[in-house]
Amino acid sequence: MTFQPEPARPAAGAPGDTGQPERDQLIAQAHQRSESYGLRPYESPDFCPVLQSELKTRIERSQSLFAYALPVMETLYDQIVNTQSMVILTDADGLILHSMGDDDFLARANQVALRPGAEWSEARRGTNAIGTALAENRATLVHGADHFLEANQFLTCSCMTILDPYGKTVGALDVTGDQRGFHKHTMALVRMSAQMIENQLFGNAFRDMVCIRFHSRAEFLGTLVEGIVSFTPGGRFLSANRSGQFQLGLSNGALHAHTFSSLFGLSMSQLFDAVRAAHAGIVQLHLPSGVKVSARVEWKSPAASLPGNTDAGQAVQPGTAAAPRSLAAGPARSPGLDDLDTGDAQIRAVIGKLRKVIGKDIPVMVLGETGTGKELMARAIHADSPRHAGPFIAVNCASIPETLIESELFGYEEGAFTGARKKGGIGKMLLANGGTLFLDEIGDMPLHLQGRLLRALQERAVSPLGSSKVIHVDVSVVCATNRNLRDLVANGQFREDLYYRLNGLVVRLPALRERGDLDAVAARLLRQDQAGVQPGEPPRIRESVMEMFRRYHWPGNIRQLCNLLRTARLMAEGEAEITEDHLPDDFLDDLRERQGHAAVPAAHMLPGAQPTRLADVEAMAIVATVKAHNGNISAAAKALGISRNTVYRKMEEARGLPHQAG
Template identity: 50%
Template sequence: MDGPPEEPAMPGQPPLTALSVAASPARASLIANSHLRCEAMGIDPVRGAEGAPHGRSELSLALQRNERLCSHAAPVMEMLFEQIVDSQSMVLLTDAAGTVLHAIGDNAFLSRAARVTLQPGANWSEAVQGTNAIGTALIEEVPTLIHADEHYVRSNQFLTCSAAPILDPRGNILGVLDVSGDQRGYHQHTMALVKMSARMIENHWLADDHRQALRLHFHPRPDFIGTLVEGIVAVSPEGRIVGANRGAMELTGLSGAALRAHTLSTLMGLEIGALVDRFRHPLGQPLAVTLPDGRRFHLQARFNWPVWTASPLASATADPPFEPTLSPLPSARATGREAPVADLPSRPAQRSTTTPTSPGLQALHSGDAQIATVVDKIRRVLDRDIPILLLGETGTGKEVFARAIHQDSRRAQQPFVAVNCASIPETLIEAELFGYEEGAFTGARRRGAVGKIVQAHGGTLFLDEIGDMPLSLQAHLLRVLQERQVMPLGGSRAVPVDVNVVCATHRNLREMIQAQTFREDLYYRLNGLALKLPPLRERSDLPTLVERLLNQLAPENTPRLSAPVRRLFQHYSWPGNVRQLHNVLRTACVMAGPGQEVLPEHLPDDFVEEARQALQAAGHRLVAAETSASTVSTEPPAALPLHTLTHQTIRQAVAQCEGNISLAARRLGVSRNTVYRALRSSHDVDTSQ
């Protein structure tokens, strides 16, 4: 690819070359090192590497993975483009791998850029496009300008590109913000605009990550507080620094990890309680502080005052889109009495109670033998004080089973409290589980707070993703389960508790025990009965599940699946399991309309593409199996119909596997549903003869 044809110089402006752009020794060294890397990778400077855009499904997946980055960056990109409009240029956002996620720009230049695949879906890492601002910024992790013939691939040398990496509060690269344009329109201020815009995205991300934290804004000059060059650190209720923006790292001379190793006291000599009191009024004057190395700053503290006075832990388990509750929790006392239900949080995100309509175990029967076996085992240990450990992939319905266990137990009228051990920050999970007394730590609520374990008193405690619980808390949990009492943080008297414990995880706990990241004694305490929930691709009840979900999603005018959609569903591997099935059907109901037939065009594009690929692959495997069967058969080729040979092959495989459907399906290279359908069809044929 030789790139776009040469165009005349812009009116009133002489042609620019790389020599026209101010270059420091550091930038010259950066470009030289990049060219050496390209040579070592064997990139062709004439043709480059294969950088064609990904397919629609890959781009869709990249956008899903980076949905939060796109939402923070989109308004900033619009504002940045307003500053460079009509300049023959464009604004781009990429992920951490260099894949372009979003682009806006002048229409004429967008068309030119597309000729070198500078467009959404294309990868602009250095390994694909050679030296370029996006790819080189990802490797060097610094703002990077690549102008004209500084690009390694010749077809890209009509460009001038200014890129800045976007970092999260822990210093990890989220992606790159870039402005690319015609090299004749280069302007020295473009890089400054890109750097400021990237910082704006980073600051939005930091504020979103730590919405309920206390945030310190500081700078050597008080009039610079509130600008894009200020430093920002987020502080937890315990006084630990939990996040920082790029400005904080530059002003303090410390890395993100070094800052997070500090507390407010060790870094600035301040106590969080005094700081909260000083800045409870939003117009409080900046405070002068001195760091241990002598650097002096002026700082302003900003925080959500009602949250910090009511419940610093309220947002720890908030799941979007629900907002954290500010309702107070009663203090746990040694009486062991359950807190009044009216005083407990009731927002859906905390999932703290079971509704009367929660289905029991009988409702989980759907015709699948594996599910029936799991339900039967649960019934045998119900109300026997035997802890249940639910294993299985994400999305297989572990919480649904936990709620069904609670609903069918003698504890059904008592609380069901779910705790996702993976979603609560490590610094808060201890207080969230065990509760705390008044004054347990700086910033704690005046009346203290009841922990989740005490909230579940008399009912069921569901510990989801137990494999993600910090090792330091596992011993504490083990002691609570053995002694049946909880000691709140800062408390002097233990609170008796009576809970039925159900745990769940997608991790291999035995491997974690070997790696010493999960306590063996806790594993055996929780593993009274371990039950593995099968993934959806191994279940035989897909049609029943589809029917039930459609009835739930549209009970009055339930849509129906067309034959092509049913075939796609049967051969798809469902990596997201029942959760993914629910989301696909929810979209289908909306797109098809009430009572209408669901067609492939009503399904998400990425799902249809993947399902059709799976259907095609299954067809190839089945043809191969049929060909093999006809080759070894003693009957003449025309003696038996092809479908009969197929059924014979599948029955023989099942017999050789002693009735193990999963093993037979793996050996044949087809899905379990294909085996079940073949067995049912052959049974119908046998009984009719």
């Protein structure tokens, strides 16, 4: 069985609609409500829009909706240009926030106060697509004489409500035109555009959580019809988009009684294991109905890669989850710069420099080794900036194939290249409009695209691939790299003019081994990891373990420490503190090799062996232990208390030693 997007109820007021009785009933009920508000059909429209200051305040309240809707509105308008029409975005009260359309039709629309600042609720305008869609919370088409006020009956209007990631109505998207130019496909365009906005709002709200994108047909992944469901790293359900609810066969309210495990029949750790082994990142899952789906798993924690958490172990009943936040009130603030100050003098100096340029249109370049928390710093800069209510859009220039990075960054028109999605794609730079664009690993951007980026930054405008139109954007830019850009410039691998355009304030994040706040960082990471799974205090870290951490060189920096602590916390579940027994074997092996702290039992020493390095003693002792167990690697590893991989590696090392057993 193949699931498709949730079948839409007939759009109210559609001419020739097969659901005529239902349509007539809905319009009749809307007219009754209009009369109850004291309106009369022959009345003149209300020409009292809100003041500009109030309109600005209402836009700021709906900042996330506004930021994500604007590029979608541009694309939608391109589909209806020169058809005597306009595209309209409203807030949840029906107040028009923004509109765009054909100039001649905009002049006619202005005659009935169809412009930003005007409220088109049923209580103010009677039956109309915007007000009735918001009242009924459904796609609505009000055509010609279906409008309650006679002054509006020259219009045909197709409207779809927009839901936030928690199912609350935050606005509406509408196409209004001359009723003589009605086209039955307009509602489908509006519906798809609204769904695109919803999916982008969903991805932004849960960008630090585990998001699963799925469909019974793999080719539909990455399209508007894919289901999206979000969980905490521990498996607690957060939300699902419209298509996700339809495919799962459960509403958001019913889904709150489930965990990832109860829905998909496997633990989160099993899911992440499957992702690591998956071809092209696609795994196979089974829905509660038994239907097999293809899925992609996303988890963009600032400090770690895919975690190995187990499930939370208990279902969350409706009403017990944290109170959902309304996007109309703006997204929750991410950790700011103060949250990153855990006592290290170098980090504190970096934060001091950043505070002097935040909000002053100075580009920031963050340098540092892989895993030092460059994206976390970029998010903190955004959170403390005047743009904090706008989107934060991250682009990893090293992880996107060179053939796709141009379309990913600037967007593309339909048919721009083979395999392009129908209706084109919105670029990350446009998605960041009004917010912050984070270009990670900027040193890996292909040379031929650096010129386009420079031009876009200088002109504050982008042209999607395959298009001649120019779209103005307002973004703050933060870049990051672990490469030496000066050397790249000298070698002709990075444009000098782009280097100086991005080189406003350069700050360097110290490696973890260079920081003086290791204890505080470890404690913070443990608290964050615990909070994502269950309430309560995490286990303490034994002082002897912290001493090991201080001796270690941390090649993977904070990302490595985060993963190690996550594993240790799981191993220490139910215990008061993390000890050496809870640490991964590869960490202990690496520490012994580099620090020379291996303790080799005398019984395992080879006869006549006089190695000059403890690592050699260890390698030969392992060979002797394997011989003592008749070549059984698993038994030898168990006897030595190390992993099988370590045994194999040490045996390889021992082959070159002069005193190895014959």
